Amino acid sequence: TKAMALVFEVLGRFNRARAARLTLPHHVCQTPLFMPVGTQGTIKGLTNSQLEDIGCQIILGNTYHLALRPTSELLDEVGGLHNFMNWQRGLLTDSGGFQMVSLLHLADITEKGVTFQSPVDGKPMLLTPEESIQIQNRIGADIIMALDDVVKTTITGPRVEEAMYRTLRWIDRCIAAHKRPHDQNLFGIVQGGLDPILRDICAKGLVERNLPGYAIGGLSGGEDKNSFWRVVAQCTAALPEDKPRYVMGVGYPLDIVVCSALGADMYDCVYPTRTARFGTALIPEGVLKLKHKAMAEDTRPIDPTCPCMVCKNYTRAYIHCLVTKDAMGSQLLSYHNLYYMLQLSRNLHFSIVEGRFPEFVCDFLHKMFPKGDVPEWVCNAMEVAGIDISSCCAPFSSCEESVSKSMPEEVILAG
Amino acid sequence: MKFVVKKAYCSGGRIGALELGSCPKPIETPALLLSTRKGLPHFIAPDLLTSLPFPDSHLLQISPLHFLEGLASTTISKIGGLHQMLSLHQYGIAAVARDSIQCLPESKGATKLGPSFETPCGRLSINSKDYVEMISCMRPNIWATLADEVPAWVSEKRNKTSVDRTVRWLDDCLALNPAAGSVFGAVVGGPNFDERMRCAMEVAKRNVSGYWIGGFGLGERIEERPALLSAIIDVLPDEKPRMISGLGLPEEILEGIDAGIDLFDSTYVYCLTLGGFALTFSLDNGGNQYDFQRCQVERDLTKINLRAKVYSKDMSPILGNCTCYTCRNHTKAYINHLFNVHEMLAQTLLEIHNTHHYLMFFRVIREAIKDGRFKKFRMTFIESRRVHQETKADCA
Ligand SMILES: [Zn+2]
Ligand SMILES: [Zn+2]
Numbered sequence: 001t002k003a004m005a006l007v008f009e010v011l012g013r014f015n016r017a018r019a020a021r022l023t024l025p026h027h028v029c030q031t032p033l034f035m036p037v038g039t040q041g042t043i044k045g046l047t048n049s050q051l052e053d054i055g056c057q058i059i060l061g062n063t064y065h066l067a068l069r070p071t072s073e074l075l076d077e078v079g080g081l082h083n084f085m086n087w088q089r090g091l092l093t094d095s096g097g098f099q100m101v102s103l104l105h106l107a108d109i110t111e112k113g114v115t116f117q118s119p120v121d122g123k124p125m126l127l128t129p130e131e132s133i134q135i136q137n138r139i140g141a142d143i144i145m146a147l148d149d150v151v152k153t154t155i156t157g158p159r160v161e162e163a164m165y166r167t168l169r170w171i172d173r174c175i176a177a178h179k180r181p182h183d184q185n186l187f188g189i190v191q192g193g194l195d196p197i198l199r200d201i202c203a204k205g206l207v208e209r210n211l212p213g214y215a216i217g218g219l220s221g222g223e224d225k226n227s228f229w230r231v232v233a234q235c236t237a238a239l240p241e242d243k244p245r246y247v248m249g250v251g252y253p254l255d256i257v258v259c260s261a262l263g264a265d266m267y268d269c270v271y272p273t274r275t276a277r278f279g280t281a282l283i284p285e286g287v288l289k290l291k292h293k294a295m296a297e298d299t300r301p302i303d304p305t306c307p308c309m310v311c312k313n314y315t316r317a318y319i320h321c322l323v324t325k326d327a328m329g330s331q332l333l334s335y336h337n338l339y340y341m342l343q344l345s346r347n348l349h350f351s352i353v354e355g356r357f358p359e360f361v362c363d364f365l366h367k368m369f370p371k372g373d374v375p376e377w378v379c380n381a382m383e384v385a386g387i388d389i390s391s392c393c394a395p396f397s398s399c400e401e402s403v404s405k406s407m408p409e410e411v412i413l414a415g
Numbered sequence: 416m417k418f419v420v421k422k423a424y425c426s427g428g429r430i431g432a433l434e435l436g437s438c439p440k441p442i443e444t445p446a447l448l449l450s451t452r453k454g455l456p457h458f459i460a461p462d463l464l465t466s467l468p469f470p471d472s473h474l475l476q477i478s479p480l481h482f483l484e485g486l487a488s489t490t491i492s493k494i495g496g497l498h499q500m501l502s503l504h505q506y507g508i509a510a511v512a513r514d515s516i517q518c519l520p521e522s523k524g525a526t527k528l529g530p531s532f533e534t535p536c537g538r539l540s541i542n543s544k545d546y547v548e549m550i551s552c553m554r555p556n557i558w559a560t561l562a563d564e565v566p567a568w569v570s571e572k573r574n575k576t577s578v579d580r581t582v583r584w585l586d587d588c589l590a591l592n593p594a595a596g597s598v599f600g601a602v603v604g605g606p607n608f609d610e611r612m613r614c615a616m617e618v619a620k621r622n623v624s625g626y627w628i629g630g631f632g633l634g635e636r637i638e639e640r641p642a643l644l645s646a647i648i649d650v651l652p653d654e655k656p657r658m659i660s661g662l663g664l665p666e667e668i669l670e671g672i673d674a675g676i677d678l679f680d681s682t683y684v685y686c687l688t689l690g691g692f693a694l695t696f697s698l699d700n701g702g703n704q705y706d707f708q709r710c711q712v713e714r715d716l717t718k719i720n721l722r723a724k725v726y727s728k729d730m731s732p733i734l735g736n737c738t739c740y741t742c743r744n745h746t747k748a749y750i751n752h753l754f755n756v757h758e759m760l761a762q763t764l765l766e767i768h769n770t771h772h773y774l775m776f777f778r779v780i781r782e783a784i785k786d787g788r789f790k791k792f793r794m795t796f797i798e799s800r801r802v803h804q805e806t807k808a809d810c811a
Binding site for chain 1: 452453455457458460461462463482484485486487490493494500501502535727728730740744745746748749752753755756758759760762763764
């Protein structure tokens with residue numbers, strides 16, 4: 001068998017949901033697990049000691065940004081990103097492809113790789129699967145991601161099929177290029193848009209390669225929630241039981257609960273820190289906008305039930321006068337929001353291990369939808385996940401159409 | 416507040432102890448007050464504050480005017496005052512309207528009713544009544560009365576008016592008799608020797624707990640300062656603490672300490688941090704900077720610019736023997752990268768190091784005073800430092 005630099009031990013299950021111990025070269029993690037995004041080797045003014053206090057287990061670094069600055073060569077020279085940022089726990093890097101396609105208008109994908117215009121000198125550059133792996137080998141994260149051909153889930157037609165087959169061809173080039181399989185885990189990414197047949201072919205193809213872990217890619221790109229959970233449900237079912245499953249770009253608390261119920265283990269998203277910058281806090285009831293005038297006189301903590309450093313010490317009124325004006329505002333809000341996400345991860349893990357996962361899900365939904373207006377897609381997903389949530393749904397309109405709560409408002413506004 | 420002068424030395428400087436109800440240990444003076452924005456250090460979150468030297472770091476300077484936008488005094492009062500709101504129960508808080516960073520006196524806007532300040536949210540004017548009301552709500556340990564600070568170039572007449580007004584506002588503040596904190600009477604007078612003395616004498620007559628000396632760092636000539644400072648200090652009673660705003664550079668601190676000042680603000684640390692500079696001057700007991708290793712890029716060895724490319728691969732800490740959180744955990748290369756990509760952690764790590772370094776500088780100074788060798792320390796420090804320092808500090 002091929003070299004693997006991780007051990008994945010399932011500690012508890014509830015139907016499709018599982019809680020596991022994921023042992024990586026740098027850290028022993030508990031799944032389900034949210035991974036904060038530290039694009040450039042840092043997260044929003046928070047120190048490593050704060051991130052450890054919050055309970056952060058894996059930080060995601062963006063290969064595209066790190067390759068530009070400080071460059072992968074420099075990181076290699078100084079002993080990798082762990083050493084550079086003095087982070088003792090887990091790291092994951094993406095392939096860099098998605099960032100290029102989403103950030104640079106002039107990116108173009110061919111069989112060779114992703115062609116893009118250099119942001120430094122404007123010259124055309126090419127990121128091949130081999131190069132992406134080579135760069136990630138230099139950065140040295142515990143988990144590295146294969147270069148895939150990403151298409152938006154809103155695109156249909158032959159391009160989706162082409163991208164899926166190309167992703168499968170590229171995985172072999174990635175595997176061949178991977179020089180550090182004993183220290184770094186290469187994850188393959190399931191593509192195929194919203195087409196169940198394409199997703200199935202892709203998942204099967206990747207599973208044949210016996211990789212240390214698998215990601216479900218191409219989601220969170222504006223597809224409707226029904227398609228979203230169905231793809232997740234289909235992919236988790238097709239992926240092996242004894243390997244971690246990572247849903248890329250997913251980060252709304254509700255989405256994480258649903259995906260975990262469907263058998264996913266890992267998530268990443270910029271949402272908690274980005275929304276903090278705009279003055280929004282994550283709370284069990286949904287979101288709290290601290291910029292709002294009413295906050296100026298509110299002497300309660302952001303979330304009275306949250307035991308984090310910020311909620312233990314500060315009032316909404318004080319945070320209100322800091323947010324969007326002072327650096328400390330976004331630092332404190334990011335701290336709370338990340339704490340919320342990691343507390344959610346811990347709650348998912350322990351409720352599964354302790355056999356009370358359905359109760360946890362119901363409690364979570366009840367707080368977020370006190371009127372019982374749980375969105376229909378959540379009800380449908382939970383049915384597939386085998387979790388009875390009837391106790392937190394309104395008696396007559398058991399599953400109402402409700403988009404507003406599943407997707408916080410300012411995200412819609414920010415586009 | 417309780418203040419004791421432990422000893423005044425003929426070789427310059429005095430050692431005192433400042434006891435504040437909230438702080439578990441007396442703070443030795445001369446001391447540095449940490450500058451804040453809305454009560455918290457600019458980039459250091461409260462849980463990181465505890466990594467700074469204790470009890471040295473437990474004195475904070477706050478400008479009540481920061482809260483004029485966004486937070487009503489009554490709300491602060493409802494929360495229980497500044498200590499409660501900031502959750503800094505073991506810290507001493509000194510309120511001064513001017514913060515020397517974003518809240519600067521604007522003498523043209525001042526009227527007989529009160530001073531005016533240039534702030535990020537426009538020009539703010541305040542009168543004694545409103546100010547005292549804010550102070551009563553905020554309940555700092557120490558608060559300075561309002562001052563009509565004028566730059567050095569105003570006319571004699573305007574300068575005289577500023578003294579009259581400052582003394583009147585002091586009386587107004589005292590008459591309002593707020594329940595909160597110890598009052599420090601403001602002393603102004605610009606670069607005029609007689610006005611400085613007149614103001615100090617008037618303030619010394621009043622029932623205050625200490626003195627806040629304003630009007631420095633506003634365009635006066637460096638050479639004028641020693642005489643102005645001693646004119647003020649000679650008039651002020653010895654047993655009460657003296658705080659100053661507007662002196663920040665190490666040389667200025669030493670000068671102020673020599674004159675008998677006890678409390679300083681840390682705007683210098685803030686300016687350096689924003690500019691990407693890390694303090695690296697020697698904390699040698701004797702003040703000696705000669706042995707300090709010369710570096711290739713920067714002529715000014717008193718501080719290094721972490722934005723400089725030369726640090727991009729430098730995997731050593733800012734200072735090898737520094738025990739601050741930043742130096743124990745991070746390298747120059749990492750901080751250089753953080754500056755390059757405009758990440759806030761750069762300022763956080765740098766503010767921690769610079770604050771730590773400056774607090775240690777104060778410790779070294781206090782030791783020198785106690786050993787009766789402050790004069791020699793100061794001379795050695797300044798002369799050996801001059802050798803290394805060719806450019807003036809950006810933050811002067
Ligand atoms: Zn919290
Ligand atoms: Zn240091």
